[in-house]
Amino acid sequence: MTVNDDSFTNWMHREEIAESMIPIIGKLHREQDVNVLLHSRSLVNKSVVSILKTHRFARQIAGEELIVTETMPFLRALTTLDLGPSQIDIGMLAATYRSDGRGLSVEEFTAEAVAGATGENKIERRASRDVVLYGFGRIGRLLARLLIEKAGSGNGLRLRAIVVRKGSGQDIVKRASLLRRDSIHGQFQGTITVDEANSKIIANGNEIKVIYSDDPREVDYTAYGIKDAILIDNTGRWRDREGLSKHLQPGIAKVVLTAPGKGDVPNIVHGVNHDTVKPDERILSCASCTTNAIVPPLKAMADEYGVLRGHVETVHSYTNDQNLLDNYHGSDRRGRSAALNMVITETGAASAVAKALPDLDAPITGSSIRVPVPDVSIAILSLRLERETTREEVLDYLRNVSLASPLKRQIDFISAPDAVSSDFIGSRHASIVDAGATKVDGDNAILYLWYDNEFGYSCQVIRVVQHVSGVEYPTYPAPAV
Known part of the structure; x- marks a missing residue:
């Protein structure tokens, strides 16, 4: 057998395992309201190839590829438990088990890690x-x-x-x-x-x-x-x-x-301030797509390094508010053809930061340029930090935030050197840190943050709606605080 044959045989074996995962994931979802994740990416209703690609993508954030032979035992272990509604990340289970060192079996470790979703601790399934x-x-x-x-x-x-x-x-x-x-x-x-x-x-x-x-x-x-x-x-x-x-x-x-809401309407960015919504609040805003893209990484950087001031420049895909061809528009520049021009315009994202992060005592300014692409934007976040650091330290920190923090559903991380905007169409994260573009010089840091301003933002809206509806289920293993 040749090396190529070995590679193909290995691929077919992985396909077989991924195929056997599908009915287990589907049954957990339908019968117990359990959403199986892999590094915050849902595996529900995914194809064999999509499951394998999601495992492969783990190398972009965790540094090494996950293999279905590693995660399948944890998925099987879940089927033996009396689970209630929850989100369970088998990628995180595999990663934390690898470094546990206590000699527990996969079944013992899984039962301990998801104990909050089992037996007397589990949440009862609610009416829709x-x-x-x-x-x-x-x-x-x-x-x-x-x-x-x-x-x-x-x-x-x-x-x-x-x-x-x-x-x-x-x-x-x-x-x-x-x-x-x-x-x-x-x-x-x-x-x-x-x-x-x-x-x-x-x-x-x-x-x-x-x-x-x-x-x-x-x-x-x-x-x-x-x-x-x-x-x-x-x-x-x-x-x-x-x-x-x-x-x-x-x-x-x-x-x-x-x-973005005006006046006293709360502007909510899920993952950052959704817990501040009062039970009797009947009207709220999910802010803008750009606000959702910059606030989670801004909070992460402020928590670790402190932020003295910042500026965000968004390079934003065009929207329906612009004209396809030159024509009258109430705004000074948005009347010019969206498909043919870069258009300087305003953004309310910087001012909205104050509503989402009221404890951040740092001025944040912002501006925006609309460009001739139909979806996916990038925010360039330039920060003056309270202490000096290095590029390696910042990237290690943000990688860990994307993997194991309460912001892991909001912040993604990619190290691919050839990534471009269309690669992020369909991303469910509010913001994706581009490791290769990140720049750090002493107390100055510049983050390049991709975001699908349509789909990623819509996912954030759904998370807020789930939260205020009382149908947002906990995630296991619990993210580090």
Whole structure:
């Protein structure tokens, strides 16, 4: 047998193991509401090749590739436990077991590591929480995809309706088609049918009512069997408490805005300040995509090194707010063709930092340049630190933050020397640290932070909605504080 034959045989063996993982992961998800992760990446509904690629990607953050033969014993161990709703990271289980040194078996170690999700400690499965999408644009459709994806266990969040203005001719068919196919994010994973007679879109068995309205005050959601729902406003039309309060109609319990909130509306960045949301707060904002990209790494750097001041420059993909070709626009520069120009514009991300990190006593300034790409942006975060450090120390620290801290769902880490923006389409993290571009000189640090300003931000919005809905389940092994 040749070396090449050995490599191919090894690959086929890994394929076989990954294939056997799929029914175990699916059963844990459906029957026990357990989401199996690998270094914060969900393995639910993933293909054989996707599972193998996720294991392979571990080398970018942990320094070495994970092999399915290492993680499979931990997955099998989970099937022997009386688990409740939770997220369990088998990548972290394998990594921590490797360095444990107590001589425990895989089964003993796993039972100890996830003890908070078993037996008398486990959380009871809750009834699903109704969700309404107000608006069905770029963010709205991605939120719909995520909500449908997460409905697989029958618990958690349940998308009940979308509210839009009535369009001309086959409105619901066209909206369903936009949900089914996306030029950036690809095909919808599943089946979509349209019930025009009853104004419904059925996606993977989820019946979604399409409600037509020009005024949020005109909708009685209880008439559609919707109650105690979270309404996500992704239109950006209203941003203050007075405007967003129009959504608080019968059937709606809370309103979440997918844009920076104004006035006293709390701006929430999941992973940083979501625990500050008061139980009786009915209106809140998820801030902006850029705020979500810079605040988690800014907090991480401030916690470890202290920050005296900073500036963020965002190189941002163009959005629907810009003109495709030169035409009138209320903004000075956004009227120029988005597909042909780099456009200097403003960003509210820097000022929003104060709302998300009120204890950060450091001035943060910011500006933005829109560029001719349709998705994925990069934030260049330049910081003056309270103490001197080295590039190696900063990278080791941020790598560990991405692996084993409470911010590991927000901050990702990549060391690939040839990474470009399209590589991060579909990233579920709020921010990805580019190790190769990072610069540190004494007390000055410059971080290059990639982010999918559509999908990564939508994931952050869903996390906030899960939190305020009481369906955000704990992760095991518990991240280091």
